[in-house]
Structure formats: C-alpha cells, structure tokens
Amino acid sequence: MTESESLKQLPLQALHERAGAKFAPFAGWSMPVSYPLGVLKEHLHTREHAGLFDISHMRLIEVAGPDAADLVARLCPVEVASQSLGACKYTFLLNDNAGIIDDLIVTRLADDRFMIVANAGRAETDEAWIRTVAAEHDVSIEALDRVFLALQGPYAAAVMAETGFDVSDMRFMSGGEPRPGWFMTRSGYTGEDGFEIAMPLDRAETFAETLAADERVSWIGLAARDSLRLEAGLCLYGNDLDETTDPVSAGLTWAIPKTLRAGGSYVGASRLAEIFASGPDEKRVGLQAEGRQPVRAGAPLTVSDGKPAGRVTSGGFGPSVEHPVAMGYVRADLAQTGTVLSADVRGRPIAMHVTKLPFITKRSQKG
Amino acid sequence: MTPLSTTYYTEDHEWIRVENGVATVGITDHAQEQLGDLVFIDLPSPGASVSKGDALVVVESVKAASDVYAPVDGEVKSVNEALTSEPGLVNSAAEGDGWLWSMSIADESQLEGLMDAETYKKSLD
Structure with missing residues (x-):
C-alpha cells in the first residue's frame, strides 16, 4: 500500500468523499474516478446538463516579468506578439526534435504576464524545462497553489451566471482573473461549452458546494472525463502524445500558426519545419471498431496483409455515440478516412475503420 | 438431504x-459496483x-476490461445471450x-475451499 500512501490528495478530498466518490491513482494523485451516478450517467449528464470536475491535479504556472512574452515565444510555437489580453492558446512545449514535452493552454493576462496550465503527470518536467529555457530571461516562474475546477456542459454558462460571474461576453478560449487570486477561462476538455476556474484554497469549498448544489450540476469523475474527451477527439498526454510524437503527426497543425511552420524562434522550430515540409510518417486518426467491443490503448493495428499499420493510443466506449471510440497512430498512407484496419484484441481480430475526429458534434465554440 | 442449489x-x-451438477457463474454485486457501468461482455462459445x-x-466497463476466471474444470454449456444487447x-x-x-x-472437489455467502461478505470488510 506504499503506492497509495505516497499519492497526493486533492485539497477537496473530504468533499469528494462526502459526495460518494471512488478514488483511483492518476499521475501521482488520488483522484475521484466516479461518483454514485456512475460513469455512463456522469458522461451523459455533462453533455445534457452540466458536469463539475475537480482538476486540481493540473498545474498552474504563472510566468511574469519583462521577458515573459519572449520566454513564451521561445517555449511554444505561438505568435505572442499578436496574442491579445485574455486570449487562450492551445499549444505545446517542444523538445529539439519537435517532440511534445506537454500540451498546454497559455493565457495572456497582461503584456508581461501569462498563465500556463500544464498536465498533472508532466508538471514537474514542464516546470524544470521552463526554468531551463528561462535561464537568461528576466522572469519569475511560479507554480500556484489553487483548487482548480471545471464546469462543462450546455448549462455551464447559466450556472456560472447564477454564482455571480458575468460570462455573457466571454468568448470560448478566453480567460482572465475575475477576482484576486482567481483565474478563469472559457475552455474545457469535453467538447462542450464550459469553464475552468482556479481559486484560492480558502474559497474553494464554499464555491464548489455552491456549484454542486445547483440541480443542473453533478460531480463527474476521471473516468467520464476520459470518455468525454475521447468522443471529442482530444488528446491525452501519455496516451496520444509523448516526447516522440510531434504536433504534425498528432494532427494538431491547427494549433501551429502558419507563420511559424517554416521556422521560428521556438525550441524545435527547425525540426518541426522539416516535418511540415516532408510530411509525417504517421498520423493520428479516429478509429471506430465494428461491433460493440471496445478496443483499448495498446492494441496493435495491421493491414489486411498482416503488415503493421500502427497502434491504438486511446480507446473505450462512447456513451453519447453508443459505440466504441478510439484513436491511434497509423502509417501516413493509411490515414485516409474509410481505410479498414484490423486491431488485435486478446488474439482476436477486430475490424476498425479510420474515421474523422471528433465523434461528436462539438458545442464548444471557437474564439 | 442435499439442498437444491448451493452458491x-x-x-x-x-x-x-x-x-444438479451444473455451475452457473457470474460476478458478485460488489464486483459490478467496483467495475462500474459495463458496456460489453465477451462471452465464450x-x-x-x-x-x-x-x-x-x-467484462468491459467504460474505462477498463477485466477478466472473469473459470472457477472449476469443465465444459461451457450455455452463455447468457441477453448480455449481448x-x-x-x-x-x-x-x-x-x-x-x-x-x-x-x-x-466437484474443486469447489472445496470456496467461500459461502457469509464468509464472502465478511471478506469484503
């Protein structure tokens, strides 16, 4: 049991226990994986009403100082010069090989101040990397101690309005600091409209209870968070992205500004330009299995002649689409929609169709 | 007197x-609760x-696949087809x-050493 003893606990652990959560380890944290509603209903509730997630395992890193904008431009392939105040950018930390160290949301809070939201499992690596790259920059880098909640679903905006936040003018992928010590963006990881809200620890319990008390809101665990993001075609770092995958192979070129595709001042720029020029060897695609059996991460994919085609990197069942959903990497020449591949599931072949992502129609509007 | 059935x-x-010498097998209520909502059951022939x-x-839940093991040697007689849909x-x-x-x-001696309902229930505490 030493493993579970060393797991970090969320600041609101007791509240989740009272809400009847089951916990499981994830990225070094003991996380609520489901609540009494159960993963299927939690998933559907989020798509139909509003789901409340504790995402305090994710790390908020504030970068501030005269060289903050220069540092962000060095760290990530973003056009910082044209990033307006409050704009959120989905971007990456890249290594010299254009491999993805982490995928992030970077929000501009001021001319000289940015908020980076990093994945839990990568937080320490990211912070160390940011500090390394920042060595000759005049900036302060601070990991913040906050409770971080996500409210997702068609009623998220209405619920936020009732808790005293005027979000009517807030566009998707924008954010700011509505109160001292708070940080909020209109964004999410479900394909729905929604918000991610960070707040000081001493405000968190009351705020979380207020949200949870709204009849449209239900607590949602990590299991449904995964099925929601998978239906929405969103990547999970560690499954679908890692230091050996680049944004082009990952099908995330939309997140790279056109002006930075042929090169730039960010780490990994020259290698990324080469990949843009030559095309990737593999591409991330959506995969839909025939039948009802889920095909999960790790399943190898082959072409009809038995030759290797790639692998499934995320897979499960999509409660909203009511069929198995998966994504994976396949040889670039096999990435066309409609290609039929075979997945090996416990020694048995299952036909999988390369399909467009996402599996659902996203209701999150682009900013 | 032997009881009609023993679990x-x-x-x-x-x-x-x-x-009558036939074993019907399933997972316990505790197990299904731990697994969460099941979406697919891969049954034998x-x-x-x-x-x-x-x-x-x-048994496949939204989040994971779990094995169910044969408790004894024997031959599969039937499967619960209703679980397919x-x-x-x-x-x-x-x-x-x-x-x-x-x-x-x-x-039948392979059944010896398995738990009865009361012992199983206690094992969960």
Missing part, C-alpha cells in the same frame, strides 16, 4: 451456483472446455439475470 464465492468476486483459472469472460444487466442484477455462463463440473 459459492471466490476471492476473485465471482459467484457459482451449483444445481458453448462447448468450450475450460480449466480452473482460465480467463473465460471479459444488454450488458448493463450485470450491473442491475449481478447475482441474478446478469449471470455470465453455465458449465459442467469435471471435479
């Missing part, structure tokens, strides 16, 4: 109801001969309509 429980959270400990059935039966009636398969028992 045994395993450490792997399966129940085995033995009736009737007639398959199995050995104790074989991973015979895979309604895997959630295992959640709603794990120890009833959500049974998984039935099988013959090659060696």
Whole structure:
C-alpha cells in the first residue's frame, strides 16, 4: 500500500468523499474516478446538463516579468506578439526534435504576464524545462497553489451566471482573473461549452458546494472525463502524445500558426519545419471498431496483409455515440478516412475503420 | 438431504451456483459496483472446455476490461445471450439475470475451499 500512501490528495478530498466518490491513482494523485451516478450517467449528464470536475491535479504556472512574452515565444510555437489580453492558446512545449514535452493552454493576462496550465503527470518536467529555457530571461516562474475546477456542459454558462460571474461576453478560449487570486477561462476538455476556474484554497469549498448544489450540476469523475474527451477527439498526454510524437503527426497543425511552420524562434522550430515540409510518417486518426467491443490503448493495428499499420493510443466506449471510440497512430498512407484496419484484441481480430475526429458534434465554440 | 442449489464465492468476486451438477457463474454485486457501468461482455462459445483459472469472460466497463476466471474444470454449456444487447444487466442484477455462463463440473472437489455467502461478505470488510 506504499503506492497509495505516497499519492497526493486533492485539497477537496473530504468533499469528494462526502459526495460518494471512488478514488483511483492518476499521475501521482488520488483522484475521484466516479461518483454514485456512475460513469455512463456522469458522461451523459455533462453533455445534457452540466458536469463539475475537480482538476486540481493540473498545474498552474504563472510566468511574469519583462521577458515573459519572449520566454513564451521561445517555449511554444505561438505568435505572442499578436496574442491579445485574455486570449487562450492551445499549444505545446517542444523538445529539439519537435517532440511534445506537454500540451498546454497559455493565457495572456497582461503584456508581461501569462498563465500556463500544464498536465498533472508532466508538471514537474514542464516546470524544470521552463526554468531551463528561462535561464537568461528576466522572469519569475511560479507554480500556484489553487483548487482548480471545471464546469462543462450546455448549462455551464447559466450556472456560472447564477454564482455571480458575468460570462455573457466571454468568448470560448478566453480567460482572465475575475477576482484576486482567481483565474478563469472559457475552455474545457469535453467538447462542450464550459469553464475552468482556479481559486484560492480558502474559497474553494464554499464555491464548489455552491456549484454542486445547483440541480443542473453533478460531480463527474476521471473516468467520464476520459470518455468525454475521447468522443471529442482530444488528446491525452501519455496516451496520444509523448516526447516522440510531434504536433504534425498528432494532427494538431491547427494549433501551429502558419507563420511559424517554416521556422521560428521556438525550441524545435527547425525540426518541426522539416516535418511540415516532408510530411509525417504517421498520423493520428479516429478509429471506430465494428461491433460493440471496445478496443483499448495498446492494441496493435495491421493491414489486411498482416503488415503493421500502427497502434491504438486511446480507446473505450462512447456513451453519447453508443459505440466504441478510439484513436491511434497509423502509417501516413493509411490515414485516409474509410481505410479498414484490423486491431488485435486478446488474439482476436477486430475490424476498425479510420474515421474523422471528433465523434461528436462539438458545442464548444471557437474564439 | 442435499439442498437444491448451493452458491459459492471466490476471492476473485465471482459467484457459482451449483444445481444438479451444473455451475452457473457470474460476478458478485460488489464486483459490478467496483467495475462500474459495463458496456460489453465477451462471452465464450458453448462447448468450450475450460480449466480452473482460465480467463473465460471479459467484462468491459467504460474505462477498463477485466477478466472473469473459470472457477472449476469443465465444459461451457450455455452463455447468457441477453448480455449481448444488454450488458448493463450485470450491473442491475449481478447475482441474478446478469449471470455470465453455465458449465459442467469435471471435479466437484474443486469447489472445496470456496467461500459461502457469509464468509464472502465478511471478506469484503
């Protein structure tokens, strides 16, 4: 049991226990994986009403100082010069090989101040990397101690309005600091409209209870968070992205500004330009299995002649689409929609169709 | 007098109801609760001969796949076809309509050492 003893606990652990959560380890944290509603209903509730997630395992890193904008431009392939105040950018930390160290949301809070939201499992690596790259920059880098909640679903905006936040003018992928010590963006990881809200620890319990008390809101665990993001075609770092995958192979070129595709001042720029020029060897695609059996991460994919085609990197069942959903990497020449591949599931072949992502129609509007 | 049926429980959270030399096998209510909502049950073919400990059935929840093991040696007689269209039966009636398969028992002595309901219940505490 030493493993579970060393797991970090969320600041609101007791509240989740009272809400009847089951916990499981994830990225070094003991996380609520489901609540009494159960993963299927939690998933559907989020798509139909509003789901409340504790995402305090994710790390908020504030970068501030005269060289903050220069540092962000060095760290990530973003056009910082044209990033307006409050704009959120989905971007990456890249290594010299254009491999993805982490995928992030970077929000501009001021001319000289940015908020980076990093994945839990990568937080320490990211912070160390940011500090390394920042060595000759005049900036302060601070990991913040906050409770971080996500409210997702068609009623998220209405619920936020009732808790005293005027979000009517807030566009998707924008954010700011509505109160001292708070940080909020209109964004999410479900394909729905929604918000991610960070707040000081001493405000968190009351705020979380207020949200949870709204009849449209239900607590949602990590299991449904995964099925929601998978239906929405969103990547999970560690499954679908890692230091050996680049944004082009990952099908995330939309997140790279056109002006930075042929090169730039960010780490990994020259290698990324080469990949843009030559095309990737593999591409991330959506995969839909025939039948009802889920095909999960790790399943190898082959072409009809038995030759290797790639692998499934995320897979499960999509409660909203009511069929198995998966994504994976396949040889670039096999990435066309409609290609039929075979997945090996416990020694048995299952036909999988390369399909467009996402599996659902996203209701999150682009900013 | 032997009772009409006897139900045994395993450490792997399966129940085995033995009736006239035939074992009906399923997962316990505790197991289904731990697994969460099931979306697919991979059932064996009737007639398959199995050995104790074989991973015979895979129950798939939204988040993970889990094996269900054969509790004894024998031959699969029938499977619960209703689960093909309604895997959630295992959640709603794990120890009833959500049974998984039935099988013959090659060696009844393999049932010795399994738990009865009361012992199983205590093992969960």
